Amino acid sequence: MKTQLRVVAQTQLRLVALAVFVGLGATPASFAQGFKPTRPVEVVVHTGPGGGSDVLARAVAVMIEKENLLPVRLQVVNKTGGGGAVAAAYRAEKKGDQNTIGFFTGVWLTNPLMSAEAKVSLRDLTPIVRLLLEPAVIAVKADAPYKTLADFIDAAKKNPGQLKQSGGSVTSRDNVVRQLLQQNSGARWVYISFPGGGERIAALLGGHVNIMVIEPAEAGEHIRAGNLRVLAQVSEKRLSGFPNVPTLKEAGFDVPNVPQVRGVVAPPGIPRENVQYWEGVFRRLSQTASWKKYIADNQFEDGYQTSADLVKFYDEFTDRMRGIMKEAGIKVVR
Amino acid sequence: MQDGTRNAGNLWSGLALAALAIYIMVEALQWEYATAEGPGPGFFPLWYGIAMLALSAVLVVSELARRSAGGTSINWSPLGRALSTWLALAASVALFKPLGFFVSFALLTYFIVAVMYRRPLKIAALVAAASAAGFFLVFRLALGVSLPVGLLGF
Amino acid sequence: MEIITGLYDGLAIALQPANLFWCFAGVVLGTLVGIMPGLGPPATIAMLLPLTFAMSPASAMIMLAGIYYGAKYGGSTTSILLNVPGESASVVTCLDGYQMARKGRAGAALGIAAIASFVAGTVGVLGLMLVAPPLAKFALAFSSPEYFALMALGLAMVVLLAGSSMLKALLATLVGLWIAGVGTDLFSATSRFTFGRMELLSGIDFIVVAIGIFALGEVLANMETPQQAQMVPVPKGLRNLLPTLRDLKDCRFAFVNGSVIGFLVGVLPGAGSTIASFLSYGVEKAVSRRRDQFGTGVPEGVAAPEGANNSETGGALVPLLTLGIPGSGTTAILLAALVLWGFKPGPLFIPENPALFWGLVASMYIGNVMLLVLNLPLVPVFAQVLRLPAYVLFPLILGVSMIGVYSVSGSLFDLALLLGFGLLGYLMRKLDYPSAPLILGLVLGGAMERALRQSLMMSEGSLAIFAARPMPAVMLSLAVLILLVPLFGKFNAWRLRALEQKGG
Numbered sequence: 001m002k003t004q005l006r007v008v009a010q011t012q013l014r015l016v017a018l019a020v021f022v023g024l025g026a027t028p029a030s031f032a033q034g035f036k037p038t039r040p041v042e043v044v045v046h047t048g049p050g051g052g053s054d055v056l057a058r059a060v061a062v063m064i065e066k067e068n069l070l071p072v073r074l075q076v077v078n079k080t081g082g083g084g085a086v087a088a089a090y091r092a093e094k095k096g097d098q099n100t101i102g103f104f105t106g107v108w109l110t111n112p113l114m115s116a117e118a119k120v121s122l123r124d125l126t127p128i129v130r131l132l133l134e135p136a137v138i139a140v141k142a143d144a145p146y147k148t149l150a151d152f153i154d155a156a157k158k159n160p161g162q163l164k165q166s167g168g169s170v171t172s173r174d175n176v177v178r179q180l181l182q183q184n185s186g187a188r189w190v191y192i193s194f195p196g197g198g199e200r201i202a203a204l205l206g207g208h209v210n211i212m213v214i215e216p217a218e219a220g221e222h223i224r225a226g227n228l229r230v231l232a233q234v235s236e237k238r239l240s241g242f243p244n245v246p247t248l249k250e251a252g253f254d255v256p257n258v259p260q261v262r263g264v265v266a267p268p269g270i271p272r273e274n275v276q277y278w279e280g281v282f283r284r285l286s287q288t289a290s291w292k293k294y295i296a297d298n299q300f301e302d303g304y305q306t307s308a309d310l311v312k313f314y315d316e317f318t319d320r321m322r323g324i325m326k327e328a329g330i331k332v333v334r
Numbered sequence: 335m336q337d338g339t340r341n342a343g344n345l346w347s348g349l350a351l352a353a354l355a356i357y358i359m360v361e362a363l364q365w366e367y368a369t370a371e372g373p374g375p376g377f378f379p380l381w382y383g384i385a386m387l388a389l390s391a392v393l394v395v396s397e398l399a400r401r402s403a404g405g406t407s408i409n410w411s412p413l414g415r416a417l418s419t420w421l422a423l424a425a426s427v428a429l430f431k432p433l434g435f436f437v438s439f440a441l442l443t444y445f446i447v448a449v450m451y452r453r454p455l456k457i458a459a460l461v462a463a464a465s466a467a468g469f470f471l472v473f474r475l476a477l478g479v480s481l482p483v484g485l486l487g488f
Numbered sequence: 489m490e491i492i493t494g495l496y497d498g499l500a501i502a503l504q505p506a507n508l509f510w511c512f513a514g515v516v517l518g519t520l521v522g523i524m525p526g527l528g529p530p531a532t533i534a535m536l537l538p539l540t541f542a543m544s545p546a547s548a549m550i551m552l553a554g555i556y557y558g559a560k561y562g563g564s565t566t567s568i569l570l571n572v573p574g575e576s577a578s579v580v581t582c583l584d585g586y587q588m589a590r591k592g593r594a595g596a597a598l599g600i601a602a603i604a605s606f607v608a609g610t611v612g613v614l615g616l617m618l619v620a621p622p623l624a625k626f627a628l629a630f631s632s633p634e635y636f637a638l639m640a641l642g643l644a645m646v647v648l649l650a651g652s653s654m655l656k657a658l659l660a661t662l663v664g665l666w667i668a669g670v671g672t673d674l675f676s677a678t679s680r681f682t683f684g685r686m687e688l689l690s691g692i693d694f695i696v697v698a699i700g701i702f703a704l705g706e707v708l709a710n711m712e713t714p715q716q717a718q719m720v721p722v723p724k725g726l727r728n729l730l731p732t733l734r735d736l737k738d739c740r741f742a743f744v745n746g747s748v749i750g751f752l753v754g755v756l757p758g759a760g761s762t763i764a765s766f767l768s769y770g771v772e773k774a775v776s777r778r779r780d781q782f783g784t785g786v787p788e789g790v791a792a793p794e795g796a797n798n799s800e801t802g803g804a805l806v807p808l809l810t811l812g813i814p815g816s817g818t819t820a821i822l823l824a825a826l827v828l829w830g831f832k833p834g835p836l837f838i839p840e841n842p843a844l845f846w847g848l849v850a851s852m853y854i855g856n857v858m859l860l861v862l863n864l865p866l867v868p869v870f871a872q873v874l875r876l877p878a879y880v881l882f883p884l885i886l887g888v889s890m891i892g893v894y895s896v897s898g899s900l901f902d903l904a905l906l907l908g909f910g911l912l913g914y915l916m917r918k919l920d921y922p923s924a925p926l927i928l929g930l931v932l933g934g935a936m937e938r939a940l941r942q943s944l945m946m947s948e949g950s951l952a953i954f955a956a957r958p959m960p961a962v963m964l965s966l967a968v969l970i971l972l973v974p975l976f977g978k979f980n981a982w983r984l985r986a987l988e989q990k991g992g
Binding site for chain 3: 114
């Protein structure tokens, strides 16, 4: 486990005293003694109210309260700006503060790679857990001539640069999927960025673009109403809501899965026992019925990983992103 | 508004805007003007930079042409009053870290009432204290808005 | 007619005592939130979400919606009295509203704002009720080329906002465009004009610029001559405490204008209430017989934008409820709320949840009436704020501005930006640069650039896309016409002078 441990002075003594307990094999199911939050814990998110991280954090706070997993409240604090850079930096500033955590998403991983100003990477913070993965589906308008993903790719090959995809910023997951598919198949199509999810769907429904990568929850209702058709899903295995839709691999495109990730971090300099405490809390959360219901309702995938695995995931992910960015012509800064 | 100030201002603001325009254009040229797929990040800034340069040049030239007809003088004292208020404001923001919001704000109010408005010092102190207290009650206690907290703890 | 039965059922729900209470709570809270600069409906709704789990979804929705449109009523109060925009959309109200206050007609301004908000808010709900599904289809046909043309039309209105010096107005607009460009480019992830500062990566917050230029700029300008004891004449007598019949008559068209433009712009996902209020103000100025007086305190200049930002709420609910597409920050969090309560907003939402929809619609009518009844009598009360001596009022404005900005982002950097824009606002005032064009450039700049690049990506680089589609073609031609009108005027004057010289 390679987190940079800069142990704060006052907890050093506690750690020494508790080494016995910890060493005596605190089973994963028990709290590491000595750390329990006593004041409301501040949870930093990088979106404004209503944004993805914010909604997740609030939902988690409600669930944790319901299931009595924490002796205190979780309080959501919005630190918007810089696509996550400000929230990350805010986290980094509070070195050693044991009373705050933050929810990170994929952008916290990619920002430092391409933005000179985004100086804080996940490695500079204390990773705690990875919570969930957000798969996606690839959708076209219901009256489009493409019945499978291969149809679309073939059409794109015949008309390079003429088909269009709507999505978020050029470093978002939507574009990563496109880059991977383009590299794999040799087809080329245009990617048009829209700042808001609403605008992206509107562009697709209005026929101004041909295809988009969309979250299953967003797409669900439009599929039910018969406006959209799903060609493939971006996930490891088929989602329960889409039993008849092939995954990318099943559709014949051997590209790595690109989930949107969300997880928890803490400021640097947090003692190991705190990490374990939080790992325990969140693992317990991921096993509760309300969490499972939340995942099912939103069509997420549970992606619980401990901090050790999270670090490995992070390294793999950023290496792959660097490669993709270079292909896409985005300047890689770190 | 003093005429002299405005005319001097025309010249200096025109020059400042021209300088800004040049900065914008220099930066814009470093970015991509156009990619295969559409205009790049340098496209828009370059064009409005050019427009800004052209218009500010017109401003400067017309001001210089007008100048040959008569002199201008700047009336400094109202300008000075406004600028010193601004400096006081900036100082109070700088003091947020050490002193916290309420104390800094009280000091600012005191300055404005006593120095700018030349009211008796007692009134200044009263207004300063009352306003700061009012903000404390409404924003901190009633609404729970977090404001900069200084070394004094509030 | 199903609309009648739907409304009847909805009224049955909305008139239940519990729901009436929640409606009232929502609109009062919304008004308060609107009055405070900085604190806005999205944050308030987010904070109240956990409470809503204990309520029925209908009651919760009624309350949250009340906060949403109530805030638009409150936002005009500080704009008119203190030149501090309570909400981004209230910026335009500052232009004429504050000037009316300076002339001693604060009460009339506040009253007109309340009445316009009521009329337009009700029209917005009517629109939501009557034309939601077909309008949703219209919204989908509206894409980047149409957005670009709309923004261009809006920007052309700078001509109408120019005042004495067209040159300075244009320069101010360009500076606004530049400020809008600060941040990370969406399409290429390049950082532009960020000076290496991470806080600038997502751009400069609009409210920081608006409060800086308007509120701080005004206070600093007043510091030049601190001899006056009172800032503005306090409205005396009933004539100045409430709008006169004359005022209401003058605002006839403004009420309609604000309602229609606000609602239509609200329906478009991505266009916000600030754009709606600017467009409405510009149109009102264009058709008004006393257009030269705009900016000095004419009631229509308050009625049009205030109406627009209220009916925009009705419009913004159209894509949310008919397609599940959020058009703005507040509707995004309303969407999240609906999802959290277990609903699935989308094309089938209204048919499957008629009770919720109609209950909401009925409660919005009631809410608008409540707000009118609440706000009108409070107008003379609010106007008394101006009784405070200037040396008390100005520091308060400074304090409220700083709190407002800090409460949004919690960053001292934003306060530093506020100071910078305050100085800029003062200098602009001193040197006769109009501030409305700068704000206009700031509001439209980002959206316009994005729309242009999206359009060109859609057409693979061909500008023909703007001519080929009907709406952009029409709007762009209008924009060009608007820009050329003053030139025609000047050309005519030049021609007449030339004729005189020849003759004489």
